[in-house]
Amino acid sequence: MKILEINKYFFIKGGAEKHFFDVADLLMENGHEIASFSMKHKNNLPTKWEKYFLSTVGYTSEYSFKEKIRGIFRMFYSYEAKNKINKILDDFSPDIVHIHNIYHQLSPAILFEIKKRKIPIVMTVHDYKIVNPNYNLFHGNKFYNRCRDGKYYQCFLDKCIKNSYLKSFLAMLEIYWHNSILKTYEKNVDVFIVPSEFVKTILIERNIDKNKIKVIPHFIKNIKEDKHQEEIEEKFALCMGRISKEKGVNKILDIFQKIQGIKLYLAGSIENNFKIPDSGNVKYLGYLSEDMLEKYIQKADFIISGSQLPETFGLVALEAISHGKPFVGFNVGAYGEIIKNGENGFLVENAKEMEKFVKSIVCGKIVFNEMKIGQDAYLKYHGDMYLKKIEKVFIFKTNSIMEYK
Template identity: 45%
Template sequence: MKILEINKFNYRKGGTESHFLELVQLLKSHGHEVAVFSMENKKNDFSPWKKYFVSYVGYNKGDTLIQKINGLCRMFYSIEARQKIKKLLNDFQPDIVHIHNIYHQISPSILTEIKKRGIPIVMTVHDYKIISPNYLMTWPDGTLQKPSELTFWNFVLGKGFKNSYRDSLLVFLETQWHRWLKIYEKNIDLYISPSNFAKEKLVAGGIPENKITVLPHFFPENKYSEKMAIDIPERYVFYFGRLAKNKGVEEVIEIFKNRKNCRLYMAGEKEADLEIPKMENIKYLGWLRERELDRYIKNSLFVVSTSRLPEVFGLVALESIKNGKPFVAYNSGAYSEIITHNRNGFLGQTKAELQSFIDTLEEDEGLRILFSRNALKDADNFKADNYYKKLTKIFEKLKGLDFSNKG
């Protein structure tokens, strides 16, 4: 099968990109011909398809004024993206197109170009952007959004995105523009939700239930033995992923800053305005490649997350258990579909509970070993082969239908 995989970043920026890159390799390993469409970036993994990538645009400190202006325009529509996807479609002629995150850096302008050729489009949902302008389904104070609350007055005047009137107005207008065009509604044939939790939110946000299927993410073949997973050469707890204030980074620093018996190691791409204090027992490793990341997970006592966001899936939890590591976090989002409380980790409701769970796992080696063994067993539910069989079954079913845009 000829499959076109699309995501706006082609390097391990976070959980979405990890899944995207691993999926490309999984499909190739089964003999499929896979093309990639993304955005140019100096951090990108090598790709033979890079000549088709859209030019870099930026929205952050350090990006040039031109990059920011181009990025602003691309939020709404991109002639460049449509032209480049047209060229790739002509040259590659895929049987199916699998979309991941395309908003802002690529834009949904590519969808109509794909659809007019009758190619089925599947979208794996990695966040709530298609139903919530700020991706997260939360207000600045952390409370969950309801679809009925997402009005101009509530969202823009409430500074629902980045605590900024300007940014909130931009993403609100972007969302309304795409809804007016019905660009997702008309062109996406099937949505893949990684969890039942996310599916419920998507349905509440107006996505037809019959256009959503649940398929949890996977991990590549586990390269680690049980012995390796419990052989700890040094004492540290690991925190990794996208390092942002809304992910609870400041809270995990607060929890660990005065701990005497255990260090906190942190890894991931950091928000431009986030400062990680230099402390003896807190070490920031920066952004790590897959092999390095797995090594730090494997050698940790356990993994912790202080995010209270309604996670669509929670790849950090899956990365933890596939490496045989207990996972400690708030019981938010879809974590409970991966982590079983008091079996392969702890899920708490309050900061005090989280601190208590961290204390327990730091001190009780026997419990850590038990949780580690359970984690390795439970990770079998997310094997790549199972995911591959279900995904290709979805692709084959869609290939047999007529998706030409006759309107």
């Protein structure tokens, strides 16, 4: 099958990009022909498909004024996106299109061009952007639910995007344009793949057709053998991903200031000028390659996260248990579908409870069977299971479109 995989970034920026590349690799390994459509960026991985990629846009300080302005227009429509997507559709002629994150940098306008050709569109949902201006559903340090039932104006009133009236106003206009006026996703997406029952519930509550939603959890790649010879003698817990207040890293740092006998290792990119304290109990590893990150996961005593965002799945938790490591985090989002207290980690309600469990693990009061954690995770989340489920969706939708034609 010829599959066009689409995501706005073509480098590993976060969990969505990791899954995007993992899925493409899995499909190619099993005989499918894959093309990629994305945006040009200085950090992109090399690919023969880059000639079809859109020009760079962005909204942070790393982007030029011109790129920011172009990005604002692309939120609503882009002639460049229209032309480039048609070019790759002409040259590659996919049987199906699988989209991931496309808003802002790629423009949802591409969906109308794909649908004109009666090519089925499957979307993997990585966040809540298609139903809420605030893609995290998190504002003011709590679950953000005030935009339900199409009340997107609440985003502007609450400054739900980075506490900015301007950014919130643009996000409000964008979602009114795509959801209320054009109905971009409703009209064009044939199947929404969600990684958890939690996300399915959120989408149904916000008027996504339940018959279009398919739950397919993310999967585990084969664990690579550790070829690094150097040993890490000290005990440590690993916190990985984006190093930011938004991800609750400050909460983890506060806890480890009170704990003796174990260090906290941080791995990932620092965001929003987050300050890591100069402490002998904390070690910042920087942004690690996939191989190096695996090394540290395998050597860690456990994996910890301070995020209180309503996670759509929890790739960090999956990474942990796939390596046989217990996961400690807050009981939010879809984590409860992956982590069972006492079996493969702990989910807690507050920082005090997290501190208690961390101390119990460190002093040996709580011991986990790492081999069983890894085996159970493999049985539930191995790639073959994911492949069968997503191929079933692809084949069903392709056959349906062919009958319609």
